[in-house]
Amino acid sequence: MKLYTFEAGGKTRIGAEQNGKLVDLAAAWAASLPAAQKSQPPLPSDMLGLVRAGAPAMQQVRQSLEFASTRPADASLFYELNKVKVRAPIARPGKILCSGLNYHGHTRENPNAKFPEDPFFFSKLPSNVIGPGDPIVVPSMSKQVDYEVEFAVVIGRTLRRASENEIPGSFF
Numbered sequence: 151m152k153l154y155t156f157e158a159g160g161k162t163r164i165g166a167e168q169n170g171k172l173v174d175l176a177a178a179w180a181a182s183l184p185a186a187q188k189s190q191p192p193l194p195s196d197m198l199g200l201v202r203a204g205a206p207a208m209q210q211v212r213q214s215l216e217f218a219s220t221r222p223a224d225a226s227l228f229y230e231l232n233k234v235k236v237r238a239p240i241a242r243p244g245k246i247l248c249s250g251l252n253y254h255g256h257t258r259e260n261p262n263a264k265f266p267e268d269p270f271f272f273s274k275l276p277s278n279v280i281g282p283g284d285p286i287v288v289p290s291m292s293k294q295v296d297y298e299v300e301f302a303v304v305i306g307r308t309l310r311r312a313s314e315n316e317i318p319g320s321f322f
Contacts, residue, residue, distance in 0.1 A: 182217035
């Protein structure tokens with residue numbers, strides 16, 4: 151399942167890709183509820199809220215997608231990917247911890263680089279997060295800009311000194 155934060159009609163929404171289109175998850179969830187169940191909690195309105203809500207919210211997402219799949223012509227539920235602005239999944243995450251020299255390719259790029267025995271981390275500011283296609287602002291004093299391929303892990307709840315068997319699999 152591919153989840154998105156996107157902007158359409160001046161409003162930021164969360165969605166999931168289905169058959170090449172984006173399903174507005176909040177709209178699909180609300181439309182899927184029978185009148186008698188309209189008092190159920192709404193789907194979180196942003197990706198961070200969705201992640202924090204955990205497995206119950208992901209079940210709502212699955213139900214929303216099932217509902218949307220039965221109404222492919224309902225324009226209130228679907229958006230064309232090329233007609234929306236895809237945003238960063240989580241606009242302002244709480245912490246961004248990065249691992250340096252974390253793969254052997256770094257040593258091929260720089261033969262003097264030494265692969266560390268233990269990983270080391272550095273932080274980035276949440277304001278560094280941008281969405282696909284957003285401009286990368288390069289400070290005028292920069293002499294060189296490097297590229298990176300990033301991989302992100304979002305942890306939606308407090309985790310401290312957990313053993314491997316205490317870490318649940320993805321709820322997606």
